[in-house]
Structure formats: structure tokens, C-alpha cells
Amino acid sequence: MQDSYSPLPPTPMSRQEVYAWSSTLSSIVFALVYLLFVFGIPSLFEPIRENFIQAVVILVIVDVVFQTIISIQSSQGGRVDRDERDVRIAAIGFKIGYYVFMVAVLILIGHLFVYGFINSLADPVYVGRMDAMIVHYLVAVFFVGTTAKSVAQVVLYRKDA
């Protein structure tokens, strides 16, 4: 039997999609904040330099409050807010995030190996300076993986909408 009714109206976002959107935005914001903090603040941001840590703390608080409000609302509705489709989308998102993470780790290892080796030949002190940079690179890789995961979830949700 073929469906001959009028086109289906679009649906509003599910709670899980709202989570995915907020996760994407917070990942990007945290990544930008972190990169600015580690690799230097451009002169444009110089006036807010003193309040930088405060801004980060406020961002974290706003994110936690936002996520908590969504959780409380979803538990009060009495309706299912997560089903097998959400689980499948989350799984695909994690898979894509994992691939991106692994590629980023491989690039990082290659970069560290090649540049670390070359620079240690010319400047033995360089090896000692590498540790801090490795931590920053790893954090950056973590953000890339997390962002890829949530962006993939948002794309999947939007494809169905």
C-alpha cells in the first residue's frame, strides 16, 4: 500500500538532538578558548586577558546549568526521550569521532617523531621542552575527536528531520 497523504510536517528537535547541538557548541567553544589560552591571545582579545579564567569558569557553569535543565525537563515529561534510533546515532557519532581521533593521534605521533628527532639532533635541549607541547597537542586532539563525534550526530539528526 502506497502512502498518498500530504508531505509529513517537520518535527521539532528531540532532547537527544538538543544534547548533540549543545555538545557541539560547547566542544567548539572550549576548543577555541583552550587554543587561545595555549597558543596566545591575539591583540584583539588583549583587553579581556585579565578576565580570561573567569570567562572560562562562567562558560563551564553555563554549560552545566544548561545540560541540567534539559535533563530535569526530560525526566518530568514522563515520555521516552531516548530510544533505539538515538542509540544508533550516538554509536555512529562515536565511531566517526573515534576514526577522527585515531587519524589525529597518528598525525601527532608522526609529527612528534619526525620533528622531535630532527630537532634533537640540532638542539638537545629541545627534547626537554617537548613535554608541555605534547600535553597541549593531546588536548587539541581530544577536542577534535569530541567535536567530530557531536558534529556527526547533529548531521545524522538533521538528515532525518
Added chain:
Amino acid sequence: MEKTAIRNTIRHLRFHHDEMTQQELADRIGATRQTIYAIEAAKYAPSLELAFRIARVFGKKVEDVFQYDEKPIA
């Protein structure tokens, strides 16, 4: 997600069951309205368990609700 090869008559069945809404069907089978929408639009193929639950709501067999668009194997 991509269009699936699983077609269905859920929309037709909802209409003939007192114009049941997507939300009502979702509540009865323990899913979200967005999932019902995606299934109806053939953008999501439900699990066997969910397919059985949907069919039971309408008092039908699974194959009366879902049809597989079989393509010839080359």
C-alpha cells in the same frame, strides 16, 4: 540517515485508527515522535522488536505494516 529499502504503511494505519497522532503511537511503543517520523519517511529502519511493537498496536502482522523493497541481486 539514508533512505532505507523498508517501506511501511504506518501513516495509513494511523489515519484509520482514529487518526492516531505520531506522539500517541510513540508513547504506546516506547519511542520518540522523531523516530516515528523517521520510520514513516523511510529514513530509518526500525529494529525487529520495534517493528513488532508497531504492528501489535494496529493489530496487524509485521509484513502487513512493513514491506521490503527487494532489488534483484546482480
